[in-house]
Amino acid sequence: MRSTIPSPVTLGFYIKETLRQAWPVLVSSWAGIAFGVIDTAMAGHASAADLQAMALSVSIYITIFVGLMGVVHALIPILAQHYGGGRYLEVGRTWGQGVWLALGLSLVGAVTMLFPDVWLMLSGDVEPAVRNGITWYLRALILALPATLVFRTIYALGAAVSRPKTVMTINLISIVFKFLFNWLFMFGKLGLPAMGAAGAGLSTAVVSWLCLGTGLWVLRRDPYYTRFKPTLGRLHWxxxxxxxxxxxxxxxxxxxxxxxxxxxxxxxxxxxxxxxxxxxxxxxxxxxxxxxxxxxxxxxxxxxxxxxxxxxxxxxxxxxxxxxxxxxxxxxxxxxxxxxxxxxxxxxxxxxxxxxxxxxxxxxxxxxxxxxxxxxxxxxxxxxxxxxxxxxxxxxxxxxxxxxxxxxxxxxxxxxxxxxxxxxxxxxxxxxxxxxxxxxxxxxxxxxxxxxxxxxxxxxxxxxxxxxxxxxx
Structure with a gap:
């Protein structure tokens, strides 16, 4: 079954199509950066130890996450080729295998984040308070990792089928919740204990699962996605x-x-x-x-x-x-x-x-x-x-x-x-x-x-x- 997408001859059409699909991806990327900006700014108002713990923890997490995210992003060209060929059911089935892959990779990432001392050997002497903050921040991010990687499969699906605004909208809304939960967990508001840098990690975990839940709800409700019948299915080697x-x-x-x-x-x-x-x-x-x-x-x-x-x-x-x-x-x-x-x-x-x-x-x-x-x-x-x-x-x-x-x-x-x-x-x-x-x-x-x-x-x-x-x- 061939795609019904038109094939005009003007280069201007392709430039316009590229820009139309690129700007929501750009906004989503900026929204992702906002998480780090919020964490850094709010940690600076908590304590110097929290700020240093945040900086070192993020460098560890980003290194791990970016590598695993790159593996998950293999879904983009594979799904896009299925979509372009009109193989809609294959889009849904392959996405489900991508979810299994993301879950497996999250286990690999969790193991590497459980032992921050291995990473901190490169940083020389680190104060006990900072080291403790790093440990708990990374443990909180272990809870976030499965959600963030599975959400990346939704990102890949949206990009592959020319629907990037779905993730963009979710990411923009998530900034508000990230700020709210940071305020609650980091500074101990509404009777909660003040957790500093660890609170920022816990906030990221909560927001990540909320984003994933919203994304899965959209896949089940939006007719644009339901035609692909996205489902987890059994492992298919x-x-x-x-x-x-x-x-x-x-x-x-x-x-x-x-x-x-x-x-x-x-x-x-x-x-x-x-x-x-x-x-x-x-x-x-x-x-x-x-x-x-x-x-x-x-x-x-x-x-x-x-x-x-x-x-x-x-x-x-x-x-x-x-x-x-x-x-x-x-x-x-x-x-x-x-x-x-x-x-x-x-x-x-x-x-x-x-x-x-x-x-x-x-x-x-x-x-x-x-x-x-x-x-x-x-x-x-x-x-x-x-x-x-x-x-x-x-x-x-x-x-x-x-x-x-x-x-x-x-x-x-x-x-x-x-x-x-x-x-x-x-x-x-x-x-x-x-x-x-x-x-x-x-x-x-x-x-x-x-x-x-x-x-x-x-x-x-x-x-x-x-x-x-x-x-x-």
Whole structure:
């Protein structure tokens, strides 16, 4: 059964379709960030120990969650191809296997979060009060993990069938409940004990299960979803095998990206508190900017996979090209705003003149960093639409870890320390040597990753086009 989705010839149509599907994904991503902002801001009003416990706990949780989330996101291209091919019952059955996968992954994540001391070995001496806060915060997040991962299957389903507003609406409403439960649990309101950082974790758990319950209710009531007959069903190994075959390298790619930032922060901390603070501003800004290409990537991958499922490879190619153009245009606009708005950005982030001075030097490279980051992001997502994930993972390991992270350490803090000082003086005058070197090498790694991923993407597009032509003949 073929899809009834039209195949117009104008590129403008595909750009419009990409934007229509991308903006709810972007809003959902911002809503997800709001959870961390609320936790950090409210922990700062609880105690210094709670704030430090929050920072360390979140870094542990994000590393674990992002890797597991990447595996679950294998559902997006698989479901989208079924949807594009009109195989609606397969959409519902495969989603159910994705739920089983999410539940199994939550057990893996729970085990890794039960032993925070293993993670804290990288952080040196941690005060007992902070260590206790981390332990209880992570235990609360263990309760949240099954709900958040299963909710990600609903996110994947919505993205795959061009219905991203469902999750967006739930995420926006959840912000209100997150703030309310934080207030109750962290500060001990309405007769409850004040739990500090652990209360923030418990709040996340409660809100996560509320979100999941709402999402499941929508799947059972909304006619748009009921036609797929989404059901848990029994474990079906062939489908789970396909999910793992695509999901494990996808999760690996997610981990490579998030770990690169995590280890950058640990290495740059050697240059002192003010340099570390300046780096954190630059890193946070880069992460916020990344949400745009990520949202377009999810939308483009979904629409491209739908076209592939319908055996319409011309439409798949045009949809992919539309996504590339949208990301390139958005990245250029974002880079311009970063250059023009640098003084306002610094003012919004910090009042500390020494931190601001360091951040100002690092922000000189962020516009170029974002351009490379955006292009490698859309490249990886478009390859996933074709169910290609192993080669992108290997390319990203070489570029982001080998060149970016290891190269940055070697030239910034290792035997080659100071070798890039002349280049730093030209591009980032006044920047601390170690931090600037790490950012320059990360930029180089991202640029190489973008080049390699796009070369492989067009190779995959050409192969699929030739194969389809032979079949048609």
């Amino acid at each position: 062939p489908v789970l095998k396909e999910l793992l075959r695509l999901g494990l390298p996808m999760g690996g790619s997610y981990l490579v990206e998030v770990c690169a930032f995590s280890f950058m922060a640990l290495l740059i901390a050697r240059e002192g508190m003010f340099v570390s603070g300046g780096h954190q501003i630059a890193a946070n800004l880069a992460a916020l900017c990344y949400m745009m290409p990520m949202a377009v990537g999810v939308a483009s991958a979904s629409l491209t996979a739908q076209a592939i499922g319908a055996n319409d490879f011309k439409r798949a190619k045009k949809t992919g090209l539309a996504g590339l153009l949208v990301v390139l245009g958005g990245a250029l606009i974002t880079a311009t705003l970063l250059i023009v708005g640098r003084p306002l950005i610094l003012e919004a982030y910090t009042d500390d003149l020494q931190v601001a001075a360091v951040a100002a030097t690092l922000l000189q490279i962020i516009p170029f960093f974002h351009l490379c980051d955006a292009m490698q992001c859309i490249g990886s997502y478009l390859l996933r639409a074709y169910k290609v994930a192993v080669v992108p993972l290997l390319l990203q390991i070489v570029a982001l870890t080998g060149i970016g992270l290891v190269g940055g350490w070697w030239l910034g803090f290792g035997a080659g320390a100071g070798a890039l000082r002349p280049l730093i003086n030209a591009l980032m005058p006044g920047a601390p040597t170690g931090a600037a070197t790490m950012w320059l090498m990360a930029l180089t790694g991202l640029g190489l990753s973008a080049l390699l991923l796009h070369s492989w993407y067009w190779h995959v597009v050409r192969i699929h086009g030739q194969r389809h032509s032979r079949q048609a003949a």
